[in-house]
Amino acid sequence: MVKAIRMYRTGGPEVMAYEDVELGTPGPGEILVRHHACGLNFIDVYFRTGLYPQELPAGLGMEAAGVIEQVGPDVNGLQVGDRVAYAARPNGAYAEARVMPAAHVVRLPEGISFETAAAMMLQGLTVQYLFHRTFHLQGGETILFHAAAGGVGLIACQWARAMGVQMIGTVGSDDKAELAKAHGCAHVINYNKENFVDRVREITDGKGVPVVYDSIGQQTFKGSLDCLSPLGMMVSFGNASGPVPDFSLSELASRGSLFITRPSLLHYTAQRADLEHMAAQLFSMVQGGKIKIDVRQRYALADVAQAHRELEARKTTGSSLIIP
Structure with missing residues (x-):
């Protein structure tokens, strides 16, 4: 069992339940990731309120970074102990750990911390496709x-x-x-x-x-x-x-x-080769010092309702994290 956020109905921040969830073991093509940091993004509010529909009950959160603890059958290129990060559906990043498709994660280079990664995957990949693919800036x-x-x-x-x-x-x-x-x-x-x-x-x-x-x-x-x-x-x-x-x-x-x-990030990263290319470009910008990730708010997983209230009230600046 792990602590995670679950939703049984849509609505305000109060619909997010902090509870014990059965983790299970990875099936074919899946991995178990222990989260060290999870991203907080405005798209999470859209799912919570029902603006973006999803089948309920459901988890919440699209972005996190951590370490692989188990690897299921038919997973290539990843192993236990790898540092990884992701920004992907289905929702479920607001959790201490989760089982998820291996195809959604990328290995995290040394020198990029879990907090930096969790704060930049969804937002950084979004800027990458906005500037280089949706409208190709020269x-x-x-x-x-x-x-x-x-x-x-x-x-x-x-x-x-x-x-x-x-x-x-x-x-x-x-x-x-x-x-x-x-x-x-x-x-x-x-x-x-x-x-x-x-x-x-x-x-x-x-x-x-x-x-x-x-x-x-x-x-x-x-x-x-x-x-x-x-x-x-x-x-x-x-x-x-x-x-x-x-x-x-x-x-x-x-x-x-x-x-x-x-546009939607999920369509731009649907192909594994595109995801790897986009992530590599983002990692290069960060490692080269051209982009610094500004984490300005940190919340405990149990305080996610407060995090959403402050996000919706536009009281946050820069990036925000949920720490399991």
């Missing part, structure tokens, strides 16, 4: 990235700087603005003080940006479209303020034949 572009002081945002600030990309970031407070600047964001807009559409137009001399990365959703969607230059791409990859409202496709035409996409 360097020299000016882009708009919402929530620049969050976990994904701070990694994006650093990755953009390393690529020679000028990032305009939005934040909700002056403290968060300073944090984004310190991590390499070229221009920071406090949307509680300034109209971000007007500021983007001012920064770009009225041209707009070729791509907007928007994880806020409802509150920023229409404004994000207004920030794009003709033929620009709207990348909607989250809904922190609520789902994107319905809109007419003609709005894309009227704003200059815009493109829009709603």
